[in-house]
Amino acid sequence: MGRRRGRAIHGVLLLDKPQDISSNDALQKVRRVFNASKAGHTGALDPLATGMLPICLGEATKFSQFLLDSDKRYRVIARLGQRTDTSDSHGKIICEREVQVTPAHLDAALETFRGDTMQVPSMYSALKHQGKPLYEYARQGIEVEREARPITVYELQFIRWEGDELELEIHCSKGTYVRTIIDDLGELLGCGAHVIYLRRLQVANYPNHRMVTLEQLYELKEQAERQQIEAGELLDPLLLPMDTAVVHFPVIHLTSVVAVYFKQGQPVRSQHRLPSGEWVRVTEGDENKFIGIAVIDDDDLVAPRRLVVETYES
Incomplete structure (x- = not known):
């Protein structure tokens, strides 16, 4: 019997890590509650420590390094x-x-x-x-x-x-x-x-009041079971958008036509003028959908570095 893959759920959860468990143990508990196919934390806390442990789910894991590097x-x-x-x-x-x-x-x-x-x-x-x-x-x-x-x-x-x-x-x-x-x-x-x-x-700049505990997650999952609804209906609203991990980057907006080439990994030209080497967030279309991050190259082109896969739905 094949291993269950889990849900393709994407975003950042601000976990209030409890004392006396490792960050990896906390991560695995969150992954199981959300039934997420992929998860990673953004800098371990000692077992003694409590408090904010951002956990990236799904495509958000591609941007976790930028939280590791944050204050x-x-x-x-x-x-x-x-x-x-x-x-x-x-x-x-x-x-x-x-x-x-x-x-x-x-x-x-x-x-x-x-x-x-x-x-x-x-x-x-x-x-x-x-x-x-x-x-x-x-x-x-x-x-x-x-x-x-x-x-x-x-x-x-x-x-x-x-x-x-x-x-x-x-x-x-x-x-x-x-x-x-x-x-x-x-x-x-x-x-x-x-x-x-x-x-x-x-x-980084994540708000303290958005932290949630493991107990709160378990309670919501039990509530979903009592109401006979999918747990994600109650759990998923707790997630912050994946681009909050790189919210400090300037934004470059691409038209849907130009974004097609960007999502294929090709550097594209933009009307924005930023210094060479600058990291940027890239959005597309009328909905300003986040599609990845890029670096401005020496030719003033927006060069893709990490892309959000098309399976992500905003």
């Missing part, structure tokens, strides 16, 4: 006085020190993380070394030399400091490890620190 915003609570091997509360305590930190000392330490800096990723990260994630080496007790990577912390806001708990909000660039910021902060303060709470508040 993120987090709320984090750190415990001062203890350092762990994973830099969070899931790890083993490797050092305990007395917390002797003044407000002035904390302010000065926080300032060093703002702006453009270099960060050495944690051994407990999904970055790969020779084809294997670093966390696999870490679990075997193997330390791998890691190169520092450039990151940007646009905002590092102090929220509260009560006892040994420090709460911060961080707006940062792609590739930033909040656990590493907290571990480095703890060492700079001389007391050690690790993450006990982490929530992703925002990815």
Whole structure:
């Protein structure tokens, strides 16, 4: 018996990931609820973490890379006085020190993380070394030399400091490890620190209020069963359009005639004038249907890069 393919459903779901499950587990649960033929997430959250995990379904997976590259915003609570091997509360305590930190000392330490800096990723990260994630080496007790990577912390806001708990909000660039910021902060303060709470508040410009939980998805599926209707009638309206992943790109509109050539993979000319190398969203026809993304080439042509297949219906 052949494997069921699932529905050809397309869009972006803003999942509010629960604590203590992996991002991939959350992805698979969403895929099964929607019975989607294809799904992918846009940047893993640690099992400890909760919050926004954009999940791309169907043709939207073609544009997920642009969400991986986007800015993120987090709320984090750190415990001062203890350092762990994973830099969070899931790890083993490797050092305990007395917390002797003044407000002035904390302010000065926080300032060093703002702006453009270099960060050495944690051994407990999904970055790969020779084809294997670093966390696999870490679990075997193997330390791998890691190169520092450039990151940007646009905002590092102090929220509260009560006892040994420090709460911060961080707006940062792609590739930033909040656990590493907290571990480095703890060492700079001389007391050690690790993450006990982490929530992703925002990815790119996606609205926080559009997040949905797994429980809400299950409830809607059960409601559909009670009403004897297709689950998609209740679930699909939760999806955001697939081009929201690239909404920051300028838009180029093509007539339906010109769009035929574009959808065949041919560079086309447009009335729009944009710099060479610029990424653009491309729409067609009276309905401004999203048909893919392109790059302006050296001849001022709109060169297709990723196309939405014709099976997509707007």
